[in-house]
Amino acid sequence: MNNEPDVSDELKVLASIYCKDGEFLLDEESYGLGELSFTVNLEDVGKMISFSCQLNKDYPTSLPILHVSRPTLKRSEFESFRKDLTAFLETNSLINQPMLTELIEWVRRHVANYETSSHQLAAEMKQLPTASTHLLQLDHMRSKSKYISLLRTWAKDLNLTGGVLFIHNMIFILLHGQKCYVKKFIMQLRTQKVDVDSSGRPCKERMLKVIGEFSGLPCSVSQFEVIHFQTDETFKLYFKKAGLSMVFLNILEPFVGKG
Template sequence: MIHELILWIQHNLKYVVQQDKTSACSGESMLSTEATTDNAVSTVLLHLDHMRAKGKYVKTLEKWCADLKLTGRVMFMGKMIFILLQGDKSSIKEYMVLQKTSKVDVDSSGKKCKEKMISVLFETKAQTEDRRFQAFEVKEYSTLDELQNEFKAAGLAELFTEFVLPRLK
């Protein structure tokens, strides 16, 4: 499956490079209306049930986000794990495919496994008042106030109240 994914990327990357060269020569814009709509900045909030191999799992998430040019946070508070991502809608979709098809964690016997316990709590096109994260970071919070302040700083206080707070009770 990974081999097929690599072949798909190679095939499509060639197409994008060819299209870019053609557009540059003719002076045309490479973005169509459809591409602009699909690549609008989106925000998604995910909830993970658990991480058994935390170090490896987090490194994988950091690599995917760097490759897909996604920003946001992995937020740990006690046993709760939230992932808040911002980026192109197409990149977020690709991230979700990777999240569900790659072996990112280990099961109780230590065998590599795919993520089956992930929930999409919220997804939307980012609003103009939302502040974009500058990078993808891993953060641990010891209090509810610290976690809430992270959402407030991002202009997402309502998201915290509506989707995160009920899971913490």
């Protein structure tokens, strides 16, 4: 293998990133055969994804041999997926240099886009009895455009609808979808750096409040949107049209009265 010390450094980085038990598995026996194999096992949005990489002696001048195991990914879909992955590596000039971290991250973020059933599953998900509606409150957003962009991305990845709702000087986040996905959204919001502090340094959301949680409520909001409400009446009407009048009456009406 070319640049064996560099490959060793790459593997150490992967082992430090995917450090949970069973996430990163190195096949040390393959090393004596002039190649190197490893497997990464991850749970992504409630589904397991396992991919094995085989590096031959020409790596990184040649691409790794990649095998992806995902229950809902068909053979034809995998071929399309692999073609686009190769194009990504070539377009970003990653061939001839360490690429494993970028490769694995691309796989993790994009594999679901190649499943023909993903849109059907998303539609069916909203009909499941485990559907949950959560209402969150934020204190402020300093880097508003970046913050909102991140929330949009998470909502899309997790098949959640709702939105960021601004009324007077208050900020609410409405989330509707499978409860496990809503919980993951909230966990990411609590643990990742989403905003900046008063000094302009990236920071985590430490003033998030979950002010309402409802199970089994129908919700007609079909996307994740950002809305600035000018009056209390339009704010109330939004929840009425969404089939969430109970949420407004039980949770939000006192807040609006203060606004």
